[in-house]
Amino acid sequence: MKMLYSGKAKEIYDIxxxxxxxxxxxxDITAGNGKKHSVLEGKGKLSNSANRIFFNLxxxxxxxYVRDYxxxxxxxxxxxxxxxxxxxxxxxxxxxxxxxxxxxGIKLKEPLFELFLKDDSLGxxxxxxxxxxxxNITDKHTISRIHEHTLEINRILSEFxxxxxxxxxxxxLEFGFGEDGELLVGDEITPxxxxxxxxxTKESLDKDVYRRxxxxxxxxxxxxxxxxxx
Ligand code: UDP
Numbered sequence: 001m002k003m004l005y006s007g008k009a010k011e012i013y014d015i016x017x018x019x020x021x022x023x024x025x026x027x028d029i030t031a032g033n034g035k036k037h038s039v040l041e042g043k044g045k046l047s048n049s050a051n052r053i054f055f056n057l058x059x060x061x062x063x064x065y066v067r068d069y070x071x072x073x074x075x076x077x078x079x080x081x082x083x084x085x086x087x088x089x090x091x092x093x094x095x096x097x098x099x100x101x102x103x104x105g106i107k108l109k110e111p112l113f114e115l116f117l118k119d120d121s122l123g124x125x126x127x128x129x130x131x132x133x134x135x136n137i138t139d140k141h142t143i144s145r146i147h148e149h150t151l152e153i154n155r156i157l158s159e160f161x162x163x164x165x166x167x168x169x170x171x172x173l174e175f176g177f178g179e180d181g182e183l184l185v186g187d188e189i190t191p192x193x194x195x196x197x198x199x200x201t202k203e204s205l206d207k208d209v210y211r212r213x214x215x216x217x218x219x220x221x222x223x224x225x226x227x228x229x230x
Contacts, residue, residue: 008034009047009192014073019179020066027052029192031211032121038210044072047190047219053228054189057160058153063185064178069211079186082138082174085116085124086146088154089170091206093195096170099126105202111154113147118174146175150178153185161196164227166205170197191221 001022005012008030013022025044030037048071055065055074067076089096092106096114117137119128129143152174158168171194172188187193191206198205205224209215 009187015074017075020075021077021078022073023068023076023188025188025190029207029210029217031207032049033123036211039216040216043221044120044212045070046218046225047188048072048074048189049225049229050221051188052159053225054157058156058185058189061149061152061156064176077178077184077185079178079184081174082172083118084127084132084137084175085118086150086175087114087116087171088150088173089114091167091169091197092193093169105197109152112113113150114202115143135219142183147176149183149185153189157189157194159196161228162199165199166224166227167197167202169197172173173193174225191217191224196224206208 001013001015003013003015004021009026013024013025013027015022025047027039027041027043028037029040029043029165035131052074052188055063064076068072069075089112091105091106091108092102096102097104103173113131115127115129116124130217132138132143133140147185154172157171161168171189173185173189176184176186178184194206195208196205197203204214205220207217210217
């Protein structure tokens with residue numbers, strides 16, 4: 001299969017099907033805009049398993065997931081991506097705490113919708129909706145549909161995870177358009193792109209353990225999967 005693109009954590013292949021591509025999770029993990037990097041055997045398989053579960057759960061929200069392929073990859077719809085990182089937060093953490101000088105773990109009054117410009121060379125800056133519109137990245141109506149889809153995904157995932165005593169602290173989505181122009185959720189939904197905390201101990205079951213050098217991420221990804229699969 002011909003590789004079309006290799007990113008920090010995934011590779012894209014031409015699968016020879018009209019309108020479809022293959023997305024393969026690598027064993028690579030990065031943090032801090034690629035400053036920290038490791039290759040952890042078996043990590044791609046864990047990400048793919050989590051991604052499969054989460055895309056299955058949100059199947060009513062238009063998205064790119066077509067079907068399972070193998071242990072580390074899935075078939076997806078070809079998309080034209082928007083250069084945005086869409087973040088929703090239920091509790092304070094990460095860049096939100098650094099930006100506003102607030103403590104970690106405070107429950108926000110409402111799920112907060114934030115947009116970031118996807119540009120590594122600029123460090124993915126926060127961008128407001130009016131700027132997105134002024135720069136002609138996308139229009140107001142599309143932003144409001146992205147907001148609605150993100151709220152729906154937050155509702156589905158939070159409800160599912162709470163049954164397993166896990167808090168969905170925040171998560172990042174990427175959106176784009178399928179070949180027929182339909183707005184779709186793309187990219188991945190994994191512990192690399194979400195924050196999950198044990199509801200009781202508040203321990204991280206996500207990439208924060210790697211960002212903060214607390215544990216081998218594979219160990220906590222396994223714990224997460226054992227809890228949500230079981
Ligand atoms: N996130 C991501 N990719 C990024 C930046 C953030 O998937 O390039 C996710 C991150 O895992 C978290 C959420 O988006 O679930 C919010 O991240 P935050 O803005 O707090 O940034 P970070 O602490 O990762 O720098």
